[in-house]
Amino acid sequence: MEQSATHQTCRISILETSDLHGSMLPIHYANNQPNEVGLAKIAAIIAEERSKDQHVIVIDNGDLIQGTPLAYHHARLDNEPVDPMVLGLNYLGYDAAVLGNHEFNYGLDVLRKAVHESEFPWLCASIVDAASGEPFLGKPYIIKQFEGGIRVGILGLTTPYIPNWENPNHIVGLRFEDAVQTAKKWVHILKQQEHVDVVVVSYHGGFERDLVTGEPTEPLTGENQGYRLCMEVEGIDVLLTGHQHRSLAGVELNGVVIVQPGTAGVTLGKVELELSLSAGKWHIDAKQSVLLSVANIEADMKLIELIHEYENKTQQWLDQPIGKLTGDMLVKDPMQTRLKDNALIEFINRVQMELSGASISNTALFDNISPGFPSDITMRDIVSNYIYPNTLKVIRISGQDIKDALEQSAQYFNRTPEGTIEVSASFKDPKPQHYNYDMWEGITYKINISRPVGERVVMLEREGKPLDLKASYDVVMNNYRAGGGGNYAMFQDKPVVKDIPTDVAELLAGYIMERGTIEATVNNNWEVIWD
Structure with missing residues (x-):
């Protein structure tokens, strides 16, 4: 004063x-x-x-x-x-x-x-x-x-x-x-x-x-x-x-x-x-x-x-074993993890599907330092891989929305003049956005990054048949994506079938603890190719 x-x-x-x-x-x-x-x-x-x-x-x-x-x-x-x-x-x-x-x-x-x-x-x-x-x-x-x-x-x-x-x-x-x-x-x-x-x-x-x-x-x-x-x-x-x-x-x-x-x-x-x-x-x-x-x-x-x-x-709790893994869920090369179906992403998607009741799921490898899971899994391993406080939503979307979302994700890749694969500028500037590239389970698809942006999904099937672009499907994803975050406007304002407000990291940990041992599986339902 x-x-x-x-x-x-x-x-x-x-x-x-x-x-x-x-x-x-x-x-x-x-x-x-x-x-x-x-x-x-x-x-x-x-x-x-x-x-x-x-x-x-x-x-x-x-x-x-x-x-x-x-x-x-x-x-x-x-x-x-x-x-x-x-x-x-x-x-x-x-x-x-x-x-x-x-x-x-x-x-x-x-x-x-x-x-x-x-x-x-x-x-x-x-x-x-x-x-x-x-x-x-x-x-x-x-x-x-x-x-x-x-x-x-x-x-x-x-x-x-x-x-x-x-x-x-x-x-x-x-x-x-x-x-x-x-x-x-x-x-x-x-x-x-x-x-x-x-x-x-x-x-x-x-x-x-x-x-x-x-x-x-x-x-x-x-x-x-x-x-x-x-x-x-x-x-x-x-x-x-x-x-x-x-x-x-x-x-x-x-x-x-x-x-x-x-x-x-x-x-x-x-x-x-x-x-x-x-x-x-x-x-x-x-x-x-x-x-x-x-x-x-x-x-x-x-x-x-x-x-x-x-x-x-x-800290003692973080370092306590919560379960065991048979098989390989380590992330050795983040780019390779994003180019072909892999055990870590498949596991997260399958947990999301089982806990939500949805038959289609997507998720991402959030950054390039995610290590994957070792054979003896601790809570610290969970939070090292699922680093965001996301929750889950099941939203009802069309087959066309799924295709549009895959095309959005396909923009993540760019081919250099030398023929190598790199992250496109739109996903790394002004900051890395690896979390905005999704990988899916419950559908079968193939992305060809030699093709122009917007025309890269060259195969998209559901249960052995071409995906009906006019049909409706219930898909589970994190709440950020369900709201259209990451330029996924096709998901905005869609009916919410189910909301699971528990953090995904908590859901993954609970799933592993309940079973004791999980198994690494890969069904090869998707891949990224180039001519």
Whole structure:
């Protein structure tokens, strides 16, 4: 607070984490190598920001308690202690957290326990008790009051699209309401009844439209309503966002400053407000948002020590054998794995088919360092190969959609003038996108990469007959692909026959543990050729 005889000013910093997904330590769990992520690094930045400014608000924007082996081990195998991520937020003195969609992944008992253990409130106005209509976790906002009487209202909102993903048993008795309509109601209350000077909306959701042109960037399902919140809800000063795992800062939309800090704690979002007192009322004179990177930041060693026991148990679990393999599922050459049917991809597809009931499946080799499975399989081997927190969806698509998807994948390959095969520019620039090349089970196909793009599928059959391009088929794939991610527009807006919201890595591990021993098989149902 600065003060003169006639003028008072104040600066407030709002710090945001979002989509931490259980990321506490700066490591890759696949191999324990260093990684520039995690709440332990974020902690050091928060401490630095607090040392510079006494007016600091710290908010977590959701998807906190799920996503790493640490989080999984606690939720599923050792849930009695305080949730490790909650322990971290308690230690750091967070002001509030917002419910994310992944907070429900382990069921309401695990979620309620984490909320009970929290020394901060959890906020969400848009998830209500179905019977009473009251917000699920009580009061959906907090008021922070600072020197000089400045009142800052923070309202929590969550994407209402959760019933499209979540196990119905995990959301019994809850109703998910439109974020925009909910915001209109509660922002009005904050302004007219609570008389706040600043309205901050912390929304576990992202943007459905291009921030510059306003053009839709995805199907307007209501999953992401950030653009509408800025354009249609009067009175919002700051919009903290997440869910999409984007890195957004330095942008104002209709006068609302926005920020989104990526995922896993790679950055801390910061909004800085400058206010002044005029005619007895505080006004915002300037506002800006930035992202503070954790790269080269030393982690908070006290926080690491607080979760030391959790981590030890997790590491022991990761290295415990979960099953055995007969045959060969090693990845010796990633390009060869993508050129001809192989045991690892076939296994993942067959697990997806068996657990979902679908008779057709696709999956990908996500990167070029996936090692495959050794003869003695551990949980660490699972997370080394299935590196993303994907879930599964069964969608109903046409034979033509399948063919179009194969043509999209076929663009992955390019032939050099020397006749060798390489990854095409569209799949490696500006970043490698190996995860966007799919391989299928349940159909028989052949791709000839000597042919022009769009004409490379030279054989496509189902049960020994040409695939009927007009018929409908139920296909299981990861949720990212089912939503059209990776330029697979043919999958967008298709009927969802079944949603399996458990992480695929967990499904693979459970499948192996249940059987004890798995066998490497290759039925050679597909191949890539060139003349």
